[in-house]
Amino acid sequence: MQTVVAIYTGQGLADPLKKVFQEMLPDIRLVNIIDDSLIGDVVRAGHIPEVVSRHLVQYYRHAEELGADVILNTCSSVGDVADEAVGTIGIPIVRIDEWMAAKAVAGYARIAVLATLPSTLEPTLRLIQRKAEEAGKEVQLVSGLAEGAFDALISGKPEEHDRLLLETAKRATDAADVLVLAQGSMARMEQALAEATGKPVLSSPRSGVEHVKAILDAVKETKTGS
Template sequence: MIEPQPLVAMIHAVPAAQRIAAETFTREFPQATVWNVLDDRLLHDARAAGGLTDALRRRMLRLIGHVMDGGAQALLLTCSSYGEVVDTARALWDAPILKSDEAMFTAALSAPHRRVAVVASAPPAVPAAVTQLEALVPAVRPGRPVDILTALSEEAAATDDAEAAARHLADALHAVGGTDVDAVLLAQYSLTPAGQALAALLGVPVLDGAGAAARELRGLLTSSGRTAAPARTVAP
């Protein structure tokens, strides 16, 4: 049954992701009622333990169970660390459960892009994003491989100015020959504010995870989403 104001839960590991996801859903999926849950100790505890432990995975699943028991009709996990428990969660609950960047990667691979760039400002985000993207290729575009370029700019994480962050990301892309790409994918929610400026600098579409997730869930949960225009990217 399609609800007029579907309840969408979001589980976050950092406050910045909560703010950015909320702002994005207000713009892209205003019909949704958003329920935010924050575990701001998760990444600290994972680092202290040397990675995700069985106890931390159970903790993640308990949080997912909490929002599902509370009536959530869909769930967005804004931290890539939660990707490890998504398959288990999908087997336990019927509601749509999205990994942080899953919708963005699917949208990018569904387009006729031959070469895409993945950009980040934190080193762990790069391999995590590439692994997810490559895993989706056989299912989304069988027989049509895509070239993936990566660029890292830790300077982009050191500024609160979106245009400055975009310039740092563009410089990092130029340094690795990233001017010849069909689209750019932002590997972190924290980079979303820089998307529009980065698109203007590079002259190619820039996709962000929060926006893609909002559009994906809008299409699944609302009648208007079923007839909405194709997914929008940030374009120059």
């Protein structure tokens, strides 16, 4: 049985992502490592503190010890740590948002990135720009920070979170061909945002699991071939 270890910096995405795994990869062993102190440290610092990077790398190594075939880094705010760890960890590490970024670049020239935290917005913008450069394409990036939405969500006001996110999406719509949701936890708003703006909306949970599936299929094929 193949094993995927998903590493979380907060609680919110674990259950929705588990459902995606059950749908797309029902036969794998899924192990979750959740340290909800990490995102709080990132938000307070406004960047990724060294202690957060160190803890994440420790979790990657623990995932290896657990027999993981693939590690899924589920938090876009710390995606840069996953990139830096590639090569030092003996198994593939998937950034949940990597294929989403690649799809945005492949299909659209004007890309609006929506986020509720600056710590997630900036890494996602950088990732999309890097994917554009790798593809030899020029893209126009639009920043859409829904200020106050994250605080509303953690204060138990999801309706306020959704309202602020929707307002931000509407402001970004005219300058964009597609809306990209920087945080996996925003995926539940995908359909509502598409209906309200008339623009395609990309989110990371499903494409992240698709990326994991592609790697697992390749690993299985290699083992079968050998």
